[in-house]
Amino acid sequence: MAALRSTKGLVALVTGGASGLGKGTAEVLAKAGARVAILDLPQSKGAEVAKEIGAIFTPASVTNEDEIKAAFAKVQSEYGRLDALVNCAGIAYAFKLYSVQKKKHVDFEKIRQTMDVNVLGTFNVIRHGVALMGEHEKDANGQRGVVINTASVAAFDGQTGQSAYSASKGAIVGSWT
Numbered sequence: 001m002a003a004l005r006s007t008k009g010l011v012a013l014v015t016g017g018a019s020g021l022g023k024g025t026a027e028v029l030a031k032a033g034a035r036v037a038i039l040d041l042p043q044s045k046g047a048e049v050a051k052e053i054g055a056i057f058t059p060a061s062v063t064n065e066d067e068i069k070a071a072f073a074k075v076q077s078e079y080g081r082l083d084a085l086v087n088c089a090g091i092a093y094a095f096k097l098y099s100v101q102k103k104k105h106v107d108f109e110k111i112r113q114t115m116d117v118n119v120l121g122t123f124n125v126i127r128h129g130v131a132l133m134g135e136h137e138k139d140a141n142g143q144r145g146v147v148i149n150t151a152s153v154a155a156f157d158g159q160t161g162q163s164a165y166s167a168s169k170g171a172i173v174g175s176w177t
């Protein structure tokens with residue numbers, strides 16, 4: 001918890017914040033005194049979770065340019081700045097690209113969606129998030145904010161049925177350099 005003391009008063013946006021890892025991250029940040037925005041799909045439990053932890057809910061799909069713009073505009077109008085962006089939104093479909101037994105290809109849309117949400121969605125959110133961070137002065141360490149992305153061990157060691165998911169997480173690992 002020592003490191004989290006420095007989050008008091010900071011503004012953090014967590015994508016995928018309505019469930020799982022994102023929800024846990026949003027809760028910890030709120031408890032540590034951060035002002036939190038939960039970004040998740042409109043049909044998610046984002047509003048409920050936000051109410052519980054005293055955050056705001058910014059409903060949006062990470063893949064939708066206009067919705068992401070509107071989400072950051074809400075963060076700007078409610079909190080006036082952004083210090084931390086945590087990307088947890090992600091999807092994981094298990095499928096083989098082709099079943100020899102069934103003589104059937106997987107629906108191409110499932111591959112597209114995996115890349116769309118996990119890779120393009122992450123980049124879409126980052127490019128708007130850093131624009132907001134760029135509006136404030138650098139801190140004593142020369143930083144304007146922090147972006148944290150979520151990959152997976154599957155990026156290095158995927159299981160059968162995870163080829164598209166593993167590739168999408170490999171893209172996230174590659175983007176950290």
Ligand SMILES: NC(=O)c1ccc[n+]([C@@H]2O[C@H](COP(=O)([O-])OP(=O)(O)OC[C@H]3O[C@@H](n4cnc5c(N)ncnc54)[C@H](O)[C@@H]3O)[C@@H](O)[C@H]2O)c1
Nearest residue numbers: 016018019020021040041044061062088089090150151152
């Ligand atoms: N659960 C695991 O074992 C595990 C392991 C390694 C990595 N991860 C990664 O951690 C992250 C969180 O996983 P989780 O297990 O908490 O998943 P989860 O399904 O509990 O939560 C993911 C959240 O992302 C949201 N989401 C999905 N598509 C979205 C979109 N287009 N726009 C906005 N929000 C969207 C969902 O509504 C959901 O609330 C994912 O990136 C996942 O790939 C999970």
